[in-house]
Amino acid sequence: QVQLVESGGGLVQAGGSLRLSCEASIRTFSIYRMSWFRQAPGKEREFLAHISWRIGSTYYADSGKGRFTVYRDIDKHTMYLKLVSLKPEDTAVYYCAAARSLGIVTNTENYDYWGQGTQVSVSS
Numbered sequence: 001q002v003q004l005v006e007s008g009g010g011l012v013q014a015g016g017s018l019r020l021s022c023e024a025s026i027r028t029f030s031i032y033r034m035s036w037f038r039q040a041p042g043k044e045r046e047f048l049a050h051i052s053w054r055i056g057s058t059y060y061a062d063s064g065k066g067r068f069t070v071y072r073d074i075d076k077h078t079m080y081l082k083l084v085s086l087k088p089e090d091t092a093v094y095y096c097a098a099a100r101s102l103g104i105v106t107n108t109e110n111y112d113y114w115g116q117g118t119q120v121s122v123s124s
């Protein structure tokens with residue numbers, strides 16, 4: 001069983017930056033890929049960014065291209081999401097997810113493990 005713990009959220013002004021972390025509780029040899037999602041109040045969970053755990057290849061939703069960067073540190077069992085040029089509409093709970101196999105990266109049903117979420121609030 002893999003447990004994921006997010007951290008790094010907080011309150012930031014528009015235009016500011018944050019770095020979110022997602023640490024896996026155990027060795028990540030069983031993880032094939034990981035992603036970041038977010039969910040704003042009253043909205044569905046939205047895919048943001050994906051990374052292949054072993055290779056490190058990435059894929060982004062249009063909403064994050066140019067502003068969000070996903071990367072991982074295998075030795076630290078941790079995935080990161082760097083957020084820059086934040087906007088009030090980026091306010092949401094940000095979740096990380098992990099999967100043991102291939103699947104449609106944007107689909108929440110194709111992940112085996114989820115973190116508890118970390119709140120990001122952007123003031124105007």
